[in-house]
Amino acid sequence: MTNITQVTVAGGGVLGSQIAYQTAFKGKKVTVYDINDDAVAAAEKRVNALRDSYKRDIQATDEQFDAGLKNLTFTSDLNAAVANADLVIEAIPEKPSIKHDFYTSLAKVAPDKTIFASNSSTYVPSTFAGDTGRPEKFLNLHFANQIWLMNTAEIMGSSQTDPAVYEEIVEFAKEIGMVPIELHKEQPGYVLNSLLMPFMGAGGMLWAHDIADPETIDKTWMIAMGSPKGPFAIFDMVGLRTAYNIISQRQGDNPQAKPLLEKLKAMIDEGKLGQESGQGFYHYPNPEFQDPNFLKA
Amino acid sequence: MTNITQVTVAGGGVLGSQIAYQTAFKGKKVTVYDINDDAVAAAEKRVNALRDSYKRDIQATDEQFDAGLKNLTFTSDLNAAVANADLVIEAIPEKPSIKHDFYTSLAKVAPDKTIFASNSSTYVPSTFAGDTGRPEKFLNLHFANQIWLMNTAEIMGSSQTDPAVYEEIVEFAKEIGMVPIELHKEQPGYVLNSLLMPFMGAGGMLWAHDIADPETIDKTWMIAMGSPKGPFAIFDMVGLRTAYNIISQRQGDNPQAKPLLEKLKAMIDEGKLGQESGQGFYHYPNPEFQDPNFLKA
Numbered sequence: 001m002t003n004i005t006q007v008t009v010a011g012g013g014v015l016g017s018q019i020a021y022q023t024a025f026k027g028k029k030v031t032v033y034d035i036n037d038d039a040v041a042a043a044e045k046r047v048n049a050l051r052d053s054y055k056r057d058i059q060a061t062d063e064q065f066d067a068g069l070k071n072l073t074f075t076s077d078l079n080a081a082v083a084n085a086d087l088v089i090e091a092i093p094e095k096p097s098i099k100h101d102f103y104t105s106l107a108k109v110a111p112d113k114t115i116f117a118s119n120s121s122t123y124v125p126s127t128f129a130g131d132t133g134r135p136e137k138f139l140n141l142h143f144a145n146q147i148w149l150m151n152t153a154e155i156m157g158s159s160q161t162d163p164a165v166y167e168e169i170v171e172f173a174k175e176i177g178m179v180p181i182e183l184h185k186e187q188p189g190y191v192l193n194s195l196l197m198p199f200m201g202a203g204g205m206l207w208a209h210d211i212a213d214p215e216t217i218d219k220t221w222m223i224a225m226g227s228p229k230g231p232f233a234i235f236d237m238v239g240l241r242t243a244y245n246i247i248s249q250r251q252g253d254n255p256q257a258k259p260l261l262e263k264l265k266a267m268i269d270e271g272k273l274g275q276e277s278g279q280g281f282y283h284y285p286n287p288e289f290q291d292p293n294f295l296k297a
Numbered sequence: 298m299t300n301i302t303q304v305t306v307a308g309g310g311v312l313g314s315q316i317a318y319q320t321a322f323k324g325k326k327v328t329v330y331d332i333n334d335d336a337v338a339a340a341e342k343r344v345n346a347l348r349d350s351y352k353r354d355i356q357a358t359d360e361q362f363d364a365g366l367k368n369l370t371f372t373s374d375l376n377a378a379v380a381n382a383d384l385v386i387e388a389i390p391e392k393p394s395i396k397h398d399f400y401t402s403l404a405k406v407a408p409d410k411t412i413f414a415s416n417s418s419t420y421v422p423s424t425f426a427g428d429t430g431r432p433e434k435f436l437n438l439h440f441a442n443q444i445w446l447m448n449t450a451e452i453m454g455s456s457q458t459d460p461a462v463y464e465e466i467v468e469f470a471k472e473i474g475m476v477p478i479e480l481h482k483e484q485p486g487y488v489l490n491s492l493l494m495p496f497m498g499a500g501g502m503l504w505a506h507d508i509a510d511p512e513t514i515d516k517t518w519m520i521a522m523g524s525p526k527g528p529f530a531i532f533d534m535v536g537l538r539t540a541y542n543i544i545s546q547r548q549g550d551n552p553q554a555k556p557l558l559e560k561l562k563a564m565i566d567e568g569k570l571g572q573e574s575g576q577g578f579y580h581y582p583n584p585e586f587q588d589p590n591f592l593k594a
Contacts, residue, residue: 144521152520179592181517187508191517194503195528198495206491211484220478220488223449224441225531227524231492234522295476 002171004115008033008085010102012043012074015119016091018147021047023089025054025068025148026176032074033081040074047072050148058148082110087172089141091119096127103131115165117141121193124186126158135160141169142190143178153178154190196234197246201257203231204247208260214281218289233289236280240264240273299468301412305330305382307399309340309371312416313388315444318344320386322351322365322445323473329371330378337371344369347445355445379407384469386438388416393424400428412462414438418490421483423455432457438466439487440475450475451487493531494547497540498554500528505557511578515586530586533577537561537570 005028009020012034020043024030032047034040047069054060054068075081082088088110092102099120106116116138118125129135139157144150153173157166173180181191189197203217212220218230235243244264251257267273267280274280282288302325306317309331317340321327329344331337344366351357372378379385385407389399396417403413413435415422426432436454441447450470454463470477478488486494500514509517515527532540541561548554564570564577571577579585 150521152517154517179516179520181509181513183509185506185508187503191503191509191514192521194508195496195499195514195518196521198499199492202492202495206484206488209482211482211491212478212480212488216478217488217492219476220449220451221492223476224447224489224493225524225526227522227526229522229524 002168002175004086004168004172004175005029006084006086007031008081008088010034010078010081010088010090010106011092012039012046013091013093014046015143015145015147016089017043017046018050018145019089019091019119019143020072021050021068022147023176024071025060025064028071028176030072031081031085032072033078034074034076036076040076044074053146054148057146078105079109082106082114085110085114087115087117087169089117089119094120094122096123099123099128100131103128107131107133115139115169117169119143122188124158124188125156125161126186129158129160136162137165139166139169140190141173144192147178151178152181152192154181154183154192156183156186156190158186193246196238197250200231200234200238200243201247201251201260204235204243204260204264205256207232208263209256215288215294219295222289223295228290230289232281233287236274236282236284236287238274239276240268240280244268299465299472301383301465301469301472302326303381303383304328305378305385307331307375307378307385307387307403308389309336309343310388310390311343312440312442312444313386314340314343315347315442316386316388316416316440317369318347318365319444320473321368322357322361325368325473327369328378328382329369330375331371331373333373337373341371350443351445354443375402376406379403379411382407382411384412384414384466386414386416391417391419393420396420396425397428400425404428404430412436412466414466416440419485421455421485422453422458423483426455426457433459434462436463436466437487438470441489445474448475449478449489451478451480451489453480453483453487455483490543493535494543497528497531497535498544498548498557501532501540501544501557501561502553504529505560506553512585512591516592519586520592525587527586529578530584533571533579533581533584535571536573537565537577541565 007023007028008031009016010033012032020030020032032043034043051065054065116132118140119142125140129138132138139161142154144152170180206212206217207214214232218232221230272279275284278284304320304325305328306313307330309329317327317329329340331340348362351362413429415437422437426435429435436458439451441449467477503509503514504511511529515529518527569576572581575581
């Protein structure tokens with residue numbers, strides 16, 4: 001058991017609200033902080049909207065869901081939000097200036113004991129460690145969307161992170177139902193995106209260079225690996241806009257990637273964004289690759 | 298229905314014997330050719346040894362397996378082997394000089410009607426098209442190990458392959474129970490290895506650069522993708538020697554790949570070759586990643 005009982009989640013967006021509710025669902029006292037009353041109201045709405053998913057996907061009862069809600073409070077007062085926090089999980093927008101400002105403000109009001117953890121997808125902890133006033137108590141704790149199902153928590157310290165703090169966060173991740181994914185060093189993209197990006201890139205290149213069709217490429221992977229999803233089902237899951245942005249950042253200078261970026265852009269312009277828009281490489285909610293005959297033809 | 302009823306499989310090694318038996322199992326008349334009587338006897342033994350797998354994995358009865366055997370003949374006489382062949386599937390050793398010689402000899406004895414298909418893993422069809430005397434009737438037809446389960450057949454023509462011949466081989470693949478994977482152009486590695494190599498490389502790099510442990514990396518992928526295998530389970534399946542050889546060929550000049558090659562080499566030197574030796578990243582036949590608790594901790 002860790003000593004972490006009071007948790008503050010800063011930022012009640014899509015993932016922040018999931019992190020907050022999952023932590024509360026597992027019995028911690030959770031305060032959700034966001035920047036103003038409207039944002040707080042939106043966060044509370046998002047949390048309440050999770051009820052159906054918890055009931056459907058992990059068979060939670062209404063009573064269990066309600067017990068989780070009782071562990072939650074919401075505020076736009078940062079001082080009050082962190083006054084007694086053992087841990088602040090930061091899930092605010094992925095803009096460096098916003099994060100620098102937030103950690104600078106947080107450092108002034110949080111008690112010395114408070115551990116800070118960033119859910120940042122793209123920045124390693126050393127980026128903001130200097131703003132925290134406590135680099136030894138700062139690390140990244142990165143969750144996946146649909147936290148109640150995709151229950152990995154990637155844990156990455158900087159060279160300054162105290163190993164005891166790292167271990168405590170590993171235990172905390174288990175306490176809130178996560179499988180801790182321990183990184184020994186800073187790695188942009190953590191483990192998952194470090195696997196996913198080359199994999200999606202390789203599939204995307206076969207398609208963009210007209211070697212094979214998306215369905216054919218997905219079938220090949222699904223049969224050979226016994227996997228429920230091939231690379232294009234994953235493009236749809238990640239979302240074509242996100243995939244496009246990441247590939248442009250990583251491969252924008254690579255002339256080999258140009259046809260892939262052009263083809264993704266054309267789909268995005270047609271509104272084929274993946275699962276979120278109901279259509280990408282497949283049609284949702286019943287995508288072709290889930291048809292039992294998909295692997296037979 | 299294709300007009301392909303008489304099939305010759307040249308080379309009765311591990312994959313050649315599987316291709317021959319699967320084709321016979323699906324009702325084609327199949328002749329297995331190998332270079333001498335010893336090789337032919339070994340091929341016949343390999344084919345007979347498939348009985349248990351067909352019974353266990355696809356619930357074939359003894360009668361069904363025996364019916365397949367009745368469609369097979371074995372010979373070391375190339376002339377006799379191909380005298381009436383509609384299709385020759387070449388599954389001989391992956392050495393260019395051996396393949397050049399084989400196609401040159403085959404071209405002299407095969408009837409004009411015969412289609413030639415190479416199971417080569419590493420050479421695109423244009424490499425040998427000039428030896429065949431019939432580049433328009435030559436293409437690659439690439440199978441996976443454990444053909445009765447991993448039933449993909451990757452089909453790749455050269456620019457000289459007649460589209461009608463290509464289509465006939467697509468239909469033939471279906472007739473023998475394969476899912477045809479159609480490539481529109483030559484691509485070294487086909488679809489599967491074009492996905493697999495960057496994926497295994499990405500996982501391998503995380504391990505070799507001490508970012509995370511193999512089990513942790515596999516867990517991350519398995520949870521996020523709902524997949525039964527992560528990259529290190531795949532290393533074990535492919536075999537560490539094969540993986541080492543491919544990575545050296547593709548990435549031997551990349552200093553980033555050096556630690557990965559060194560760590561694979563050390564395991565190979567210890568006899569940890571993957572599934573084939575009973576130990577690689579996991580222990581077989583009951584690897585740790587298949588334990589139901591593997592994804593819980």
